[in-house]
Amino acid sequence: MDKWIALAKGPLFAVCFLFMVMGLGRHLALQLDCLFRRKGRRLKEVQWRSILQDSLGWVLPVRHIIQTSSLFSGASYLMHFGLILVPLFLADHIVLWERFLGVGLPSLGRMAADILTLLTIACLLVLLFIRTFVAEHRAISRTSDYLLLIALLLPFVSGFLAAHPVLNPLRYQVMFLVHILSAELLFILVPTTKLAHIVLYFFDRISQVHWQLRPGAGDKVAEAIYGKGARV
Numbered sequence: 001m002d003k004w005i006a007l008a009k010g011p012l013f014a015v016c017f018l019f020m021v022m023g024l025g026r027h028l029a030l031q032l033d034c035l036f037r038r039k040g041r042r043l044k045e046v047q048w049r050s051i052l053q054d055s056l057g058w059v060l061p062v063r064h065i066i067q068t069s070s071l072f073s074g075a076s077y078l079m080h081f082g083l084i085l086v087p088l089f090l091a092d093h094i095v096l097w098e099r100f101l102g103v104g105l106p107s108l109g110r111m112a113a114d115i116l117t118l119l120t121i122a123c124l125l126v127l128l129f130i131r132t133f134v135a136e137h138r139a140i141s142r143t144s145d146y147l148l149l150i151a152l153l154l155p156f157v158s159g160f161l162a163a164h165p166v167l168n169p170l171r172y173q174v175m176f177l178v179h180i181l182s183a184e185l186l187f188i189l190v191p192t193t194k195l196a197h198i199v200l201y202f203f204d205r206i207s208q209v210h211w212q213l214r215p216g217a218g219d220k221v222a223e224a225i226y227g228k229g230a231r232v
Contacts, residue, residue, distance in 0.1 A: 001173045008180040014100060016187035023191025027200055072130050072137065075123040082120025083152070083198065086113060087183070092163075117160050124153050144193065151189060154182035 087093055089108045097105060108116070128149045131141045158179035161168040168175050189195055 001177065005173060005177050005180070008177060008184065009096075012184060013096070013180070016184040017100065020187040020190050024196060027191060027196050031200060072127065072134075075126040075130075079120055079123035079127065079152075080198070082116045082123070082156070086116050086120065086156070089113075114160070114163075117156050121153065121156050121160070124149055124156070128153075148189065148193060148195065151182070151185060155179055155186060158182055 085108065088097075089105055090113050094105050094107050128146065131137045131145060131149070158175055161170075162172060162175040162179050165172060170178075186195070190198065
């Protein structure tokens with residue numbers, strides 16, 4: 001078991017992490033190419049102030065959450081805090097960043113990390129429940145949506161159980177290996193699935209530049225999904 005853990009923490013971690021970085025780099029390069037080589041439109045004609053306001057509005061999207069499915073949108077929003085903060089700033093993870101990137105980051109306290117981990121798990125379970133049992137969401141959910149939620153759950157649940165032996169039903173080494181392998185699975189999934197939006201967030205929101213949707217198109221899509229009166 002120790003050999004498997006050493007392999008997962010060493011070469012396999014490096015390969016999966018490099019795959020994620022290169023994959024996201026490719027996405028970013030394609031997005032920038034699409035943005036700055038848009039034909040028939042000069043960048044100085046773009047309403048940058050409106051785009052910035054809209055993008056910042058999604059940082060604290062209270063208005064968007066109220067206008068759509070509040071529970072689903074709120075759980076999705078809160079989930080992102082844990083997905084970003086725990087992997088980056090958990091004390092146990094910082095050792096890995098220092099080893100592979102030579103970067104030292106401030107660490108979360110154990111209690112803060114536990115709270116964020118449990119919050120993320122709760123939000124993922126809420127999203128999984130809604131996609132499974134709420135007709136409107138089930139109708140637009142694909143198998144990949146359920147599998148991604150399960151893939152996101154695995155490293156958080158296994159990491160929490162590994163850090164709390166009293167709750168852990170398995171041997172520490174087994175749970176720790178599950179935690180590492182499930183995290184490395186996410187490294188592969190991030191650039192190859194919709195999880196890439198974690199990095200491409202602002203490109204997702206600046207529709208005036210990237211998607212060039214017709215005025216009001218977003219509201220029509222929202223009405224088609226959530227019913228008359230829904231707005232984005």
